[in-house]
Amino acid sequence: MSTAGDEGDRMTLLRFVERFALVLREAGMAPMPARVLAYALADDSDRYTAGDLARGLDVSPAAISGAVRQLVQVGLLVREREPGTRSDLYVLDDRDLWSRFMSAELATLQRFEDAVAGGVELLGQDRPGGRRLAETRDFMAFLRAAMADAVQRWPAERDRLAAERGAGVGA
Amino acid sequence: MSTAGDEGDRMTLLRFVERFALVLREAGMAPMPARVLAYALADDSDRYTAGDLARGLDVSPAAISGAVRQLVQVGLLVREREPGTRSDLYVLDDRDLWSRFMSAELATLQRFEDAVAGGVELLGQDRPGGRRLAETRDFMAFLRAAMADAVQRWPAERDRLAAERGAGVGA
DNA sequence: CACAAACTTCACGACTTCGTGAAGCGTATT
């Protein structure tokens, strides 16, 4: 009977994976990396072989291969190697996961800023188009600074939240 | 001779449009809306008919039709109607353009948060996966608050920048 | 009232992208 419960858990897990992956895709992530990230985040284990992920998500090992490479490249997954085994282990280093995720986002924002700054150079600030571009560039810079600041403040804020809740539960 | 210069300007403009549109696409925007937005932002006029955009970008009116509808829907473009003409006018209300753009982004972030919160409900916080999800949710909330705050501060910051530069040029 | 212009909608063709299946390669076991 315990199997039935486990299978139910697995189904709810996979449903959530699909739902969360959809949001990630809308934010620009490719489908398979989105699924792998969602799965690694929500499943209870904290280290997975490629085979684990393939079986857990019920997709081909080939799909996993590409997905984890992309995730490793952007720093959302870390590849580890246990001596005496032939499988790589992928671990979701959740301690600074989202700070790292946001760092990638900040790089994107930087590219925005560069592209717009290039446009300002090309068009000059003495024309309406150039002025709009310049203001856009300033906004990007402002926003990027604000986000970088928030990312930096996050660890302390997280610890504060944890302490607060720990105290609340204890009381 | 002025024609040659104008054509050169037009070419540099279109090159910039392509470059900036590419960045916008990487951020999740559809190709044609990205081009239209980049063009409307960088070109010197501040109101365009659909025909202006089609000719300016050298694409079919049909492509413009879908693109402007999407841009109007997310609030990046405003549709206006001059009495006594048969064309709608699309204006890029640049005063609060980026605040509005960020509001849409904040909505996306809210969907993130909702999806993750749903996962926390499904999985419970007494399991490693659920705990990771809960921390993710908290991070999303924290980041969203920081971004909302930044968006709110932007108008004042922009005016401050403008005043500063105006003074700098004068000195 | 008829005509003309502009935009919109629709359906098609081209392109890109995604995930699978099969073959190849590296690595530990025996």
Added chain:
DNA sequence: AATACGCTTCACGAAGTCGTGAAGTTTGTG
């Protein structure tokens, strides 16, 4: 040293998406 296992790469088939061309609709003009 040979074998078996797991991952990776490659090429293919399928699905979704994008922009064009043509027809239809609405709106202003003569």
